Each structure stands twice: as C-alpha cells, then as structure tokens.
Amino acid sequence: MNAAPPRYADLYPALAHCSPHPDAPGSGIAxxxxxxxxxxxxxxxxxxxxxLVLEGEVKVSRHSGDGRSLELYRVVPGELCLVSSACLFRSQPLSASGVATRPSTLLLIPPPVxxxxxxxxxxxxxxxxLFAERMADLTGLIDAVAFRKLDQRLAAALLGRGQDIGITHQQLADELGTVREIVTRLLRRFEREGWVELAREHIHIIDSAALRTMxxxxQA
Incomplete structure (x- = not known):
C-alpha cells in the first residue's frame, strides 16, 4: 500500500492504516x-x-418545514462528520444537510470503502x-435552545466577531434556530439600549461590555 501524502497524514493519521488508501490505483477517490x-x-x-475535509469548512444544519434552520456543528480539516457516519452506520437517509461555507477541498469516500x-x-x-465529542457539542446546543433565553444567546453570538459585523438578521436567526422577526426585534432593543447600531446587513457594536454582561x- 502506498504511503499517505503528507497532507492526508497530517490531517487524518488513521488513513495510514486504511485499505484501500485514497492514493491506491483504482480506489476511485480523488x-x-x-x-x-x-x-x-x-x-x-x-x-x-x-x-473528509482537506481545506475549507462545512456547516451541518437541520431544517424545519416552515423554513427555519438550526446549525448543529461545523466540520473543518482534520475533523469528521457525525451525520454522514451515522447515516452510513444505519443505512438510513441523512438527518441534516451540509453546505460549504467557503471554497473547500474534500475527499468523498464511497460507502463501501x-x-x-x-x-x-x-x-x-x-x-x-468523534461520536463522543459531537454528542457533547450537541448536548450543549440542546441545552442552549431549550433552556437559555434568546436575548442572552443573541448577545453571545454577537461577541467575538469584532466591532463591525457584516451579517443579516436572517443569518443570525439561522444560527440561533429561530425566526428573523424575533432577532430583528431583539436587535432593535439592543439598539435602543445603546449597545449596537444597526444598518443594512451590518451591525456595529457600541457597548461590548453590556453584551458580555447579558x-x-x-453560564449562570
């Protein structure tokens, strides 16, 4: 069996023990x-x-019948996709969708391989x-959706993005698993409090300390 190229070996060391290897003649993997x-x-x-993500990022989300979506997790180079592996284990349809958030390079491993x-x-x-790690992440997500107030979650979502955020209210709603109208209402409340300044597809953070307090x- 051919040795794994450095890129594969660095990101997914376990591939060195797999057969057929992606580089093996006739593997059909490119x-x-x-x-x-x-x-x-x-x-x-x-x-x-x-x-298997080599470059870029994949966002995995669940969607509801009324058009809302909830981000479950993201897959970056060196990580594995829980939804895809669960689907292959059970031979059942996928339980979520995956979209590349930036230009990406990946290997798509056929189910038999x-x-x-x-x-x-x-x-x-x-x-x-992976299952153990992702389950811990999803448990935290369920806790946030079920038990934490949306205004607190929105404040947390705005932090860590810099003072000027290029994002739509719909994108924030998708991240938080809610509807755009509620996010808009909360952002306008934040604006009245003097915490943010709103513009089209843009949010300027004025008082990050107030957002951090919210x-x-x-964590309480």
Whole structure:
C-alpha cells in the first residue's frame, strides 16, 4: 500500500492504516473542489459518501418545514462528520444537510470503502471518538435552545466577531434556530439600549461590555 501524502497524514493519521488508501490505483477517490455555498448533502437524501475535509469548512444544519434552520456543528480539516457516519452506520437517509461555507477541498469516500475502513481499528476508534465529542457539542446546543433565553444567546453570538459585523438578521436567526422577526426585534432593543447600531446587513457594536454582561447569564 502506498504511503499517505503528507497532507492526508497530517490531517487524518488513521488513513495510514486504511485499505484501500485514497492514493491506491483504482480506489476511485480523488480530491474535489467546491465553491462556497455548495450543498454537499441534503436532509432525507441517501448518503453518497463520507466527506473528509482537506481545506475549507462545512456547516451541518437541520431544517424545519416552515423554513427555519438550526446549525448543529461545523466540520473543518482534520475533523469528521457525525451525520454522514451515522447515516452510513444505519443505512438510513441523512438527518441534516451540509453546505460549504467557503471554497473547500474534500475527499468523498464511497460507502463501501468507508465500511471497509471501519475494519481498521485506528480509523474505527477515530470515528467512535468523534461520536463522543459531537454528542457533547450537541448536548450543549440542546441545552442552549431549550433552556437559555434568546436575548442572552443573541448577545453571545454577537461577541467575538469584532466591532463591525457584516451579517443579516436572517443569518443570525439561522444560527440561533429561530425566526428573523424575533432577532430583528431583539436587535432593535439592543439598539435602543445603546449597545449596537444597526444598518443594512451590518451591525456595529457600541457597548461590548453590556453584551458580555447579558451573555454571562448563559453560564449562570
């Protein structure tokens, strides 16, 4: 079996123990490049393969019938996709959708090859470790959605992005799993308090300390 190229080995060391390796003749696996906004997989569709992100980022979200969406997690180089692996384990349709948030390069591992790779203990342990990490992330997300106030979550979402944020109210609503009208109402309240200044697809942070105080209640 050919040795893994440095790029693969650095990001996914377990691939060194998998057969067939992506570089093996006839493996049918080759890097693909996609622009930002490309839908890589969709909810309720069959899984076409297991994505390994080499460059870029993939946002994984759930969508409701009324058009709302909730971001579950993001996959960056060196990480694995929980939704794709769960779909392949159970041979059931995908439970979420995945969209490239920036120009991305990835490998799409065919389902039969993924199942063969699971026979390698190093790769299987990496996938199972992913489940533990992602479940902890999703438990925190469920806690935030179910038990924390939306104004506190919005304040937290605004922090850490700099003083000037280029984002729409709809994008914030999607991140928080709510509707645009509620986000707009809360942002206008923040503006009346003197914490932010609103413009079209732009938010200027005036009083980050007040936002941090609001967001700190999430930890209470």
């Amino acid at each position: 890097p693909i490049q996609v622009p930002a906004g490309t839908e890589l997989f969709s909810e309720n569709a069959p899984c076409r393969g297991f994505p 993924f199942n063969q790779w699971l026979e390698a203990p190093a790769f299987r342990n990496e996938v199972l470790g 967001a700190a209640a999430l």
